[in-house]
Amino acid sequence: MISRVKEFKDKELEYEEWCEKHQNGYVFNRAGGKTGNVLHTVGCWHLNVPSRKGTYTTRYPKYCSENLADLLSVVDGLSKPNSWRECSICFNK
Numbered sequence: 001m002i003s004r005v006k007e008f009k010d011k012e013l014e015y016e017e018w019c020e021k022h023q024n025g026y027v028f029n030r031a032g033g034k035t036g037n038v039l040h041t042v043g044c045w046h047l048n049v050p051s052r053k054g055t056y057t058t059r060y061p062k063y064c065s066e067n068l069a070d071l072l073s074v075v076d077g078l079s080k081p082n083s084w085r086e087c088s089i090c091f092n093k
Ligand SMILES: [Zn+2]
Pocket: 039, 040, 041, 044, 045, 046, 087, 088, 089, 090, 091
């Protein structure tokens, strides 16, 4: 894991703090499977659902970076043996 990508797994407070400090950052949700690996921006509503607050990193690990290129350099490996996609909402594609 390159140093500019942070892993948050069962680290809810640290994750929330990171998002607070990096509001223009990126969050990769490694939920696994064929459709679960998704790249989001910090502000995406998917990452801010009140009923999921407090369980974001306990349900699935999150990989976060301010730098999209840094994060993109690890998402292929993290997604194995599956692939990943960009969230169509926050990447607006
Ligand atoms: Zn999103």
